[in-house]
Amino acid sequence: MKLKEKVKVQQLSADNINWQEVEKKVYMQTFKRLPVTLVRGSGMKVWDSNGKEYLDFFAGLAVNNLGHCHPVVISALSGQANTLIQTSNLFYTIPQTQLAELLVNNSCLDRVFICNSGAEANEGAIKLARRYGKLKLNGAYEMITAHESFHGRTLATTAATGQTKFQEPYIPLPDGFINVNFNDISAIKAATTKLTCAVMLEPIQGEGGVNVPDDDYLKKVRNWCNEKGILLILDEVQTGVGRTGTMFAYEQYGVEPDIMTLAKGLGGGVPIGAFLAKDSVTVFKQGEHGTTFGGNPLVCAVAVAVLNYVIENNISNHVKNVGQYFIEKLKKLAAKYDCITDVRGRGLLLAISFNQDISENIVLKCLEEGLLVNDVKPNSLRFIPPLIATNNDVDTALEILDKVLKERK
Numbered sequence: 246m247k248l249k250e251k252v253k254v255q256q257l258s259a260d261n262i263n264w265q266e267v268e269k270k271v272y273m274q275t276f277k278r279l280p281v282t283l284v285r286g287s288g289m290k291v292w293d294s295n296g297k298e299y300l301d302f303f304a305g306l307a308v309n310n311l312g313h314c315h316p317v318v319i320s321a322l323s324g325q326a327n328t329l330i331q332t333s334n335l336f337y338t339i340p341q342t343q344l345a346e347l348l349v350n351n352s353c354l355d356r357v358f359i360c361n362s363g364a365e366a367n368e369g370a371i372k373l374a375r376r377y378g379k380l381k382l383n384g385a386y387e388m389i390t391a392h393e394s395f396h397g398r399t400l401a402t403t404a405a406t407g408q409t410k411f412q413e414p415y416i417p418l419p420d421g422f423i424n425v426n427f428n429d430i431s432a433i434k435a436a437t438t439k440l441t442c443a444v445m446l447e448p449i450q451g452e453g454g455v456n457v458p459d460d461d462y463l464k465k466v467r468n469w470c471n472e473k474g475i476l477l478i479l480d481e482v483q484t485g486v487g488r489t490g491t492m493f494a495y496e497q498y499g500v501e502p503d504i505m506t507l508a509k510g511l512g513g514g515v516p517i518g519a520f521l522a523k524d525s526v527t528v529f530k531q532g533e534h535g536t537t538f539g540g541n542p543l544v545c546a547v548a549v550a551v552l553n554y555v556i557e558n559n560i561s562n563h564v565k566n567v568g569q570y571f572i573e574k575l576k577k578l579a580a581k582y583d584c585i586t587d588v589r590g591r592g593l594l595l596a597i598s599f600n601q602d603i604s605e606n607i608v609l610k611c612l613e614e615g616l617l618v619n620d621v622k623p624n625s626l627r628f629i630p631p632l633i634a635t636n637n638d639v640d641t642a643l644e645i646l647d648k649v650l651k652e653r654k
């Protein structure tokens with residue numbers, strides 16, 4: 246650590262407060278947190294309150310695409326903070342319009358609405374699809390979504406999320422959501438009725454364990470939606486903005502959604518979400534949807550800078566190359582350790598499975614060794630580093646994982 250950085254960390258921990266104890270008293274205990282208090286980040290690294298350094302293969306949950314405190318993010322954030330932060334949507338602002346234009350020019354969609362999170366983006370998409378159903382599909386409002394999906398924590402997106410562990414505590418949930426098996430076109434066909442207005446899917450399921458569908462699944466879903474005149478909503482909150490090796494994951498599956506949602510990587514760390522739609526399905530009239538904070542100049546200026554950086558530096562292609570290197574190395578690791586039963590994913594959204602529920606233990610061991618990874622499932626580890634990760638970073642991460650696995654033996 247440089248001296249200046251050392252002093253910063255010392256200042257932060259100098260007061261000797263045990264922040265984890267304080268948190269346990271004052272914060273709602275809904276998160277199972279790792280036992281570290283992070284105080285600083287730079288590039289691929291973060292530091293805790295004891296000054297310990299970690300290589301970050303977690304990226305704030307697939308959010309910090311350019312790593313921590315990237316100059317492009319800092320400059321856009323501080324520049325806009327010095328200029329104009331919040332206006333409400335009752336005025337035009339330049340960063341919001343620039344962001345919408347960038348998204349339209351770089352995707353197959355025509356119109357954008359900007360909000361503050363992934364769940365909110367999906368809520369907006371659900372409302373748009375229901376509005377479309379009401380106006381164009383004889384009042385159809387049901388939506389087919391997948392088991393093991395994840396669409397957010399609001400009531401409607403919880404109903405859309407096909408995982409009973411998230412739904413059970415809140416029953417009754419808003420109705421009109423039918424969860425069927427992922428990667429099974431016949432299940433979608435069987436669930437489609439006169440009441441169906443849309444199918445909503447993640448191109449690759451992230452929170453469900455990095456589940457990659459067959460190459461032709463989304464094409465079959467697209468064809469079915471065309472045949473029935475219903476909408477295809479792709480939730481690219483996790484897969485979008487370069488994460489899987491193309492700007493959006495739909496590009497790799499040869500389909501175009503009618504509605505797409507984005508969030509995580511879009512702002513390089515600031516809270517932002519968006520939903521985009523084709524002109525033909527954008528049936529909202531003035532006053533039918535809204536937000537106070539959504540699309541404010543501060544976060545939009547950052548998202549514009551991040552998107553421009555991703556596009557100008559062809560980060561998607563970098564992700565594709567590093568992802569390929571990464572998955573090959575994971576396969577080699579799997580050949581070395583019998584306990585690894587599966588290697589999967591695309592770009593820098595990768596996972597491995599074990600033959601036992603050991604991923605929490607592995608995560609804690611990696612943490613001790615200075616590596617942040619995620620136990621997306623009791624038997625699966627997920628790797629979602631910043632998109633700027635290099636082959637060298639992959640080597641370092643896998644050396645640590647190798648050491649941890651060796652010591653388990």
Ligand SMILES: *Cc1c(COP(=O)(O)O)cnc(C)c1O
Pocket residue numbers: 361362363364365367395396397398447451452480481482483484508509
């Ligand atoms: C994380 C995630 C969400 C929810 O985003 P929040 O910002 O936490 O509301 C929705 N969909 C997918 C695919 C996600 O990965």
